[in-house]
Amino acid sequence: MLELEVEALVYNLWGMTELASFGIGCIVTQDWKSLCIGKVLPFFEVKVVDLSSGQLLGTDEPGEICVRSPTTMIGYANNSAATSSMIDAEGWVHTGDYGYYDSQGLIYLTDRIKDLIKTKSSFQVQPSELEDLLLQHPHVAEAVVIGVCQDDFEEMPRAFVVLEPEAPVQPEGPPAVYRVPDFKQLTGGVWVVEEIPKNSTGKPMKRQLKAGQVTQLASCC
Incomplete structure (x- = not known):
């Protein structure tokens, strides 16, 4: 051959x-x-x-x-x-x-500007920065971070994560994204989900995540 x-x-x-x-x-x-x-x-x-x-x-x-x-x-x-x-x-x-x-x-x-999270005192958080940190955890297979409304002018970062097959579903304790200031912490919580909805090109469908249209397995605030 x-x-x-x-x-x-x-x-x-x-x-x-x-x-x-x-x-x-x-x-x-x-x-x-x-x-x-x-x-x-x-x-x-x-x-x-x-x-x-x-x-x-x-x-x-x-x-x-x-x-x-x-x-x-x-x-x-x-x-x-x-x-x-x-x-x-x-x-x-x-x-x-x-x-x-x-x-x-x-x-x-x-990032896309429309995806930037506007937190306290008009600080802006890049979701990709937090996603990269979450993906460094050995149990995290996928991670998407979005902003969820706190009021008319502020958002809180919330993470949606898919765990590796052998990872425990229930987190052992409240997760924290280290090496970042307080305004970048995941104050909107961490949702452990079965899968992250994606479009035909493989991009996460953040509108569905904001609307809570996802199967939640566990959460940790």
Whole structure:
């Protein structure tokens, strides 16, 4: 039997329909870093801006990723309001993605802005940060963190976790997400669930989680 060795290059690419192309990308290598989506591709510009002020941010400062390119769409058909909210007067597309860039020019996408949890004193929590910490526990197979309403202006982080097959269903004690400030703690509790609802592309369906449309096996506050 003839045996063949095949080497394949794996590309990590980021783009949007509104850009009509990929704007950021890289070849995935052994030293690839988690959440990295690569470097800016030719004919594209990228900047990161503060969510509140819109001011330009520097290295390792997280904010909204904005992109500008000749390929950017003119606008949404018959919807000037949606167009102006997406594309500013200077032609920058406000992607709704939250991330930063490092000293090497590598860009990291950490969350969607709409998924950020707004806690006390207008602090914002990145769900992905807490999810990564939860996944470090040997009993946790999957983890999704969302914000649940405390009142009209504040949310509490709540985790939904799927445990490994041999893990005990009932937690031994109240879990805490260590190495983070108090406002990032899981004050909304931890729900142990049978499975996390996902769409056809494998993304968690956070609306269903917010609505409690999930089979709960145990909880710990």
